[in-house]
Amino acid sequence: MKTIYGILLTLLGIAVAFTVQAKGDAKRGQQAYAVCQACHGANGEGNKALNAPRLAGQQDWYVARQVQNFKAGIRGSNPKDVFGMQMRPMAMTLATDQVVEDVAAYIATLKGKVSAPTVKGDAKAGKVAYAICQACHGAQGEGSKALNAPKLAGQQDWYLVRQLQNFKAGIRGTHAKDMFGMQMRPMAMTLANDAAVNNVAAYIASLKE
Numbered sequence: 001m002k003t004i005y006g007i008l009l010t011l012l013g014i015a016v017a018f019t020v021q022a023k024g025d026a027k028r029g030q031q032a033y034a035v036c037q038a039c040h041g042a043n044g045e046g047n048k049a050l051n052a053p054r055l056a057g058q059q060d061w062y063v064a065r066q067v068q069n070f071k072a073g074i075r076g077s078n079p080k081d082v083f084g085m086q087m088r089p090m091a092m093t094l095a096t097d098q099v100v101e102d103v104a105a106y107i108a109t110l111k112g113k114v115s116a117p118t119v120k121g122d123a124k125a126g127k128v129a130y131a132i133c134q135a136c137h138g139a140q141g142e143g144s145k146a147l148n149a150p151k152l153a154g155q156q157d158w159y160l161v162r163q164l165q166n167f168k169a170g171i172r173g174t175h176a177k178d179m180f181g182m183q184m185r186p187m188a189m190t191l192a193n194d195a196a197v198n199n200v201a202a203y204i205a206s207l208k209e
Helices: 002-021 026-032 034-040 060-072 082-092 097-107 123-137 157-169 179-188 194-206
Strands: none
Touching: 026 034, 026 097, 034 082, 060 082, 060 097, 123 179, 123 194, 157 179, 157 194
């Protein structure tokens, strides 16, 4: 009897481990991405006219987390987050955790081109200010899963500016369940003014993927 229980517990442990470690299927994700494509582009290149950021090449774990945050109302529920509120119902169309993982896996394969800079900022001054960001996001903006810091290189400068301003204004990073957003907010607050935000965005825009 003990042996049977032992086997059952082992199988249960394997099942739990499989569930936790389950990864997305990019092929399935391609089909589900059709909803995202309307705004973010066929290659995840983003669309400034639609206020849709570039997704191409972003790490799957970060994409999945943000989609889940939108679904749970952790992000996109603040009345001042106009574009986040537009994104939330789109995230809700991804019915299950597996679908979210599949879409995230597909997005990680995309190679949409990087947009030309649009923000006027002093990249040299931004490099100095970026030293704080570098500790988590990496010297080349490559991101770090271990530190839960997303990739920044390749992202549109206008989107970076908006998100930094949102963190500073408490539009993002104040929800009690947004642990990593709450960690990010004081970092954004170190950028004293709009010029400093623009400078950092200009520097990040200069980083190569």
